Amino acid sequence: MNDCKNVWIFAEAQRGKLSPTALELLTAGRQLADDLGEKLCAVLLGYEVEKFAQDLFEHGADVVYVCDDKALENYLDDVYAKVLADMVQKYQPNKFLLPATNLGRSLSAKTAIFVGTGLTADATEVVINKADGQLYATRPTFGGNLMATITCTHTRPEMCSLRPMSYEKAPRQAGRTGEIVRFAFDPKKHTTLAKFVEFIKSQGDGMDLSEAEIIVAGGRGVGKAEGFELLHKLADRLGGAVAASRAPVDSGWIDYRYQVGLTGRTVKPKVYIACGISGQIQHMAGMSGSDVIVAINKDPEAPIMKVANYAVQGDLYDVVPAMLEALK
Numbered sequence: 001m002n003d004c005k006n007v008w009i010f011a012e013a014q015r016g017k018l019s020p021t022a023l024e025l026l027t028a029g030r031q032l033a034d035d036l037g038e039k040l041c042a043v044l045l046g047y048e049v050e051k052f053a054q055d056l057f058e059h060g061a062d063v064v065y066v067c068d069d070k071a072l073e074n075y076l077d078d079v080y081a082k083v084l085a086d087m088v089q090k091y092q093p094n095k096f097l098l099p100a101t102n103l104g105r106s107l108s109a110k111t112a113i114f115v116g117t118g119l120t121a122d123a124t125e126v127v128i129n130k131a132d133g134q135l136y137a138t139r140p141t142f143g144g145n146l147m148a149t150i151t152c153t154h155t156r157p158e159m160c161s162l163r164p165m166s167y168e169k170a171p172r173q174a175g176r177t178g179e180i181v182r183f184a185f186d187p188k189k190h191t192t193l194a195k196f197v198e199f200i201k202s203q204g205d206g207m208d209l210s211e212a213e214i215i216v217a218g219g220r221g222v223g224k225a226e227g228f229e230l231l232h233k234l235a236d237r238l239g240g241a242v243a244a245s246r247a248p249v250d251s252g253w254i255d256y257r258y259q260v261g262l263t264g265r266t267v268k269p270k271v272y273i274a275c276g277i278s279g280q281i282q283h284m285a286g287m288s289g290s291d292v293i294v295a296i297n298k299d300p301e302a303p304i305m306k307v308a309n310y311a312v313q314g315d316l317y318d319v320v321p322a323m324l325e326a327l328k
């Protein structure tokens with residue numbers, strides 16, 4: 001266990017794109033690595049992914065481990081987890097952060113099992129306990145009413161999946177370089193019974209929530225599925241995206257992928273406009289990092305009206321059309 005060194009982050013790269021979560025994990029990982037006096041390393045798995053190594057160096061990675069093979073072109077749990085587990089066993093990292101994306105949640109769990117170590121899933125903060133160098137990973141629990149800090153005392157690496165948007169992206173340091181370590185894919189060992197058939201992109205009708213600088217979110221106060229058309233109009237006018245609280249998702253007015261909160265997405269836009277949302281703690285868990293919160297609510301006592309930078313008391317069906325008119 002004492003031989004385990006360095007902080008690893010998994011740099012998710014699929015379909016020719018490096019996920020922004022890689023740069024967020026580099027921010028979290030850099031702090032851990034500096035506190036431990038160890039190196040910050042990124043891991044790239046996939047096909048034609050080595051080209052992202054320079055980007056990772058420029059955002060803080062000291063070493064990039066790459067397994068680049070045609071067999072890794074399409075994500076398959078078993079194959080990726082077996083490769084990653086072999087890399088972990090060969091290079092023995094001390095801490096290992098992965099993104100709590102769909103891919104990362106699945107991959108981190110399988111890899112932890114193959115390696116035989118512990119995983120804290122879906123954390124929002126990681127720190128090094130200076131007394132013993134252990135990773136303390138904190139995550140909401142009991143419906144967001146408590147924050148649990150979880151440690152993994154007996155095995156290494158200490159693994160953790162971190163929620164997207166929990167950390168800012170690491171700043172670019174142009175021209176910064178590092179070391180590339182290549183790891184060979186082994187077709188005899190890195191096998192699976194699963195077969196990749198087809199990739200079907202989800203039919204999003206708008207901008208990716210994680211990239212939106214302005215979000216117009218609707219809650220139970222929207223009252224009906226058609227009400228979201230009005231919010232889409234405002235979002236389009238502002239160049240933003242639409243989101244929702246859980247209530248309209250549960251009512252079937254809007255798809256789950258729009259849900260913000262504890263059991264939905266975490267977002268950090270410049271402006272978050274909450275229409276007919278009361279601001280329960282589970283919703284706030286996903287959007288309280290927004291730069292500016294605008295609340296439109298009939299009830300001046302609604303919790304969100306207390307935390308909003310701009311609280312507009314009124315019926316959203318009066319206020320939103322007035323905003324659209326003003327933005328013409």
Ligand SMILES: Cc1cc2nc3c(=O)[nH]c(=O)nc-3n(C[C@H](O)[C@H](O)[C@H](O)COP(=O)(O)OP(=O)(O)OC[C@H]3O[C@@H](n4cnc5c(N)ncnc54)[C@H](O)[C@@H]3O)c2cc1C
Pocket residue numbers: 142143144218219220221222244245246247248259260261262263264265275276277278279280281282283286296297298299302314315316317
């Ligand atoms: C384990 C767990 C996980 C959860 N995860 C999530 C999560 O990820 N995301 C999430 O959002 N919730 C989550 N919830 C649910 C959460 O507790 C709340 O129930 C939910 O956020 C309430 O949604 P809401 O604010 O839209 O509805 P309500 O609380 O019913 O609020 C509706 C608001 O709309 C206002 N309003 C009504 N009509 C109008 C109008 N015409 N114009 C203006 N204002 C109007 C009302 O005054 C009220 O403030 C979770 C709960 C649990 C227990």
